[in-house]
Amino acid sequence: MVDYDAAVAAVQDPNADPILLAKIAYENPEFGANVAVNPRCYPGLKRWIAEFGDERARETLAQYGFTAEAFGGPVQDQEAPSQAAFEEPVATNPYGFTAEQALTTTDQMQIAQIAQYAPELRACIARNPNTYPALIEWLGQLGDPAINAALASRQ
Incomplete structure (x- = not known):
């Protein structure tokens, strides 16, 4: 509190x-x-x-x-988008990071590196349940609609 x-x-x-x-x-x-x-x-x-x-x-x-x-009236309960509702980005970074890594890795250093060196995968990092809170907060401040949707799905 x-x-x-x-x-x-x-x-x-x-x-x-x-x-x-x-x-x-x-x-x-x-x-x-x-x-x-x-x-x-x-x-x-x-x-x-x-x-x-x-x-x-x-x-x-x-x-x-x-x-x-x-x-728009009272707040309505909505179903969170399923994982299938997200279009997987094409990894274009020269470091070899993939969408699968960004979604599943538990290595906090690797999550930070993906966020830094593979911006196209940030929405995947936002969906990864292992992403640490400070990075989640930073991602939310970027104002990217795909990242915001991914963050909303974490609720």
């Missing part, structure tokens, strides 16, 4: 980690309105707060025109 003082500091920080803001909104609903107005609060988090946040948070978002209905 996020410490109260850390939550207070984070919601006031214009450079707060969006993942931390989401955790704060989930664990501390009383901070929902503060999270919602933070410049690092991303649209998906605003949608979640608009639907599941406390009354004050929903009212704050409504003042800015954000409601659950404005985002």
Whole structure:
């Protein structure tokens, strides 16, 4: 659970980690309105707060025109895409790294090397359950749709 003082500091920080803001909104609903107005609060988090946040948070978002209905209605459960739903990339790196390695290796050094030297395989690394958390976080910051879809399938 996020410490109260850390939550207070984070919601006031214009450079707060969006993942931390989401955790704060989930664990501390009383901070929902503060999270919602933070410049690092991303649209998906605003949608979640608009639907599941406390009354004050929903009212704050409504003042800015954000409601659950404005985002397409209530959040619906969706099936995660199956592994077959992903198109395997063609490995073009000169180091011989393959999609199979990126998907299955447990060697953390090799995972890091694939991420660095074979960018075409990053979506595969994002799907690998052995990929370490710091690399997952970095991959999420790249803004690549294929990587984002792969990360979403990890849920």
